[in-house]
Amino acid sequence: MAVTTMAPKPAGPHQPQGPRSLLLGGGLGTWLGPQGKHYVCGSIAAFTNIMITFPIQKVLFRQQLHGVLAVEAVQQLQRDGLRNLYRGLLPPLLQKSTTVAIMFGLYEDFSRVLLDKAGGSGIPELATRSFAAALAGMAEAILMPFERVQTLLQDHRHHGRFNNTFHTFRTLLTEYGVRECYRGLVPVLVRNGPSNVLFFGLRGPIKEQLPEAKGRAGHMVNDFVCGGVLGAGLGIMFYPLNVVKSRAQSQVGGAFRPCQEVLLTVWRERGGSLAMLFRGAHLNYHRSLLSWGIINATYELLLKVI
Numbered sequence: 001m002a003v004t005t006m007a008p009k010p011a012g013p014h015q016p017q018g019p020r021s022l023l024l025g026g027g028l029g030t031w032l033g034p035q036g037k038h039y040v041c042g043s044i045a046a047f048t049n050i051m052i053t054f055p056i057q058k059v060l061f062r063q064q065l066h067g068v069l070a071v072e073a074v075q076q077l078q079r080d081g082l083r084n085l086y087r088g089l090l091p092p093l094l095q096k097s098t099t100v101a102i103m104f105g106l107y108e109d110f111s112r113v114l115l116d117k118a119g120g121s122g123i124p125e126l127a128t129r130s131f132a133a134a135l136a137g138m139a140e141a142i143l144m145p146f147e148r149v150q151t152l153l154q155d156h157r158h159h160g161r162f163n164n165t166f167h168t169f170r171t172l173l174t175e176y177g178v179r180e181c182y183r184g185l186v187p188v189l190v191r192n193g194p195s196n197v198l199f200f201g202l203r204g205p206i207k208e209q210l211p212e213a214k215g216r217a218g219h220m221v222n223d224f225v226c227g228g229v230l231g232a233g234l235g236i237m238f239y240p241l242n243v244v245k246s247r248a249q250s251q252v253g254g255a256f257r258p259c260q261e262v263l264l265t266v267w268r269e270r271g272g273s274l275a276m277l278f279r280g281a282h283l284n285y286h287r288s289l290l291s292w293g294i295i296n297a298t299y300e301l302l303l304k305v306i
Contacts (some may be wrong), residue, residue: 031206036105038101038105046101047096048285055086061154065246072263095150100178103136103137105175107200111129115129126201132252144182147245161252184249191238198234203230206230219300219304224296226296232292239284244262
């Protein structure tokens with residue numbers, strides 16, 4: 001998506017020429033190219049979001065793993081102490097700022113290539129873009145080891161075993177091998193592909209239903225609402241897969257259990273209760289609302305600025 005920029009007017013006698021901004025002057029946008037900026041904007045948007053919402057994610061993780069109420073999850077974090085509050089921050093910071101860059105950047109790249117190839121073939125644009133979104137989502141799973149390490153660092157049962165991100169990676173690789181880093185891959189793949197298709201497919205139509213934006217602030221609000229509503233809805237839809245992922249990734253060593261077997265185990269442990277299976281979903285809803293609102297609004301703002 002190219003952004004048209006107007007050349008600045010020469011400074012008049014009463015308008016001293018200030019230093020030219022890389023952003024507004026088009027320098028950074030030109031250097032990155034029309035495709036490269038989608039990766040950079042996505043990465044910065046994800047970085048901003050993780051720094052703001054990480055403590056909420058830790059509460060949610062405890063609920064997914066142990067099936068406890070939010071109050072008990074918060075009490076667990078209080079017992080762990082303030083120095084452990086941001087324990088496990090580096091993996092999601094590295095993972096999210098890269099995967100969201102991949103999500104937006106590869107979606108644009110795949111869409112461009114596939115639309116070019118499909119030109120004149122009669123394939124609907126919606127189908128082509130949906131396939132591009134699914135491919136981008138599955139490509140994100142390459143970086144799943146960061147999600148795996150984050151899970152182990154957030155689980156208080158492993159606090160005595162794993163010291164930090166690098167120690168956890170080294171332990172997994174030397175003692176168990178690369179395969180252990182991808183434990184829980186299936187639910188991640190099943191989640192990423194369809195959720196990307198829905199996110200990119202519905203983002204435009206939802207924004208069109210919002211009141212017409214006036215000015216940059218209005219556009220930011222609309223982008224926040226659009227991203228937040230989509231993120232929250234998809235978070236609820238795919239919540240059981242995240243529960244399965246958290247349970248699978250909390251295990252170190254041993255047999256790799258099928259996705260459905262892990263789900264059945266959690267289901268039985270929680271008394272066959274749907275409410276217990278979705279324990280933490282309300283917090284996930286609000287976290288996703290905030291997270292994807294921040295990501296979408298920041299991404300769209302940066303696209304206009306760069």
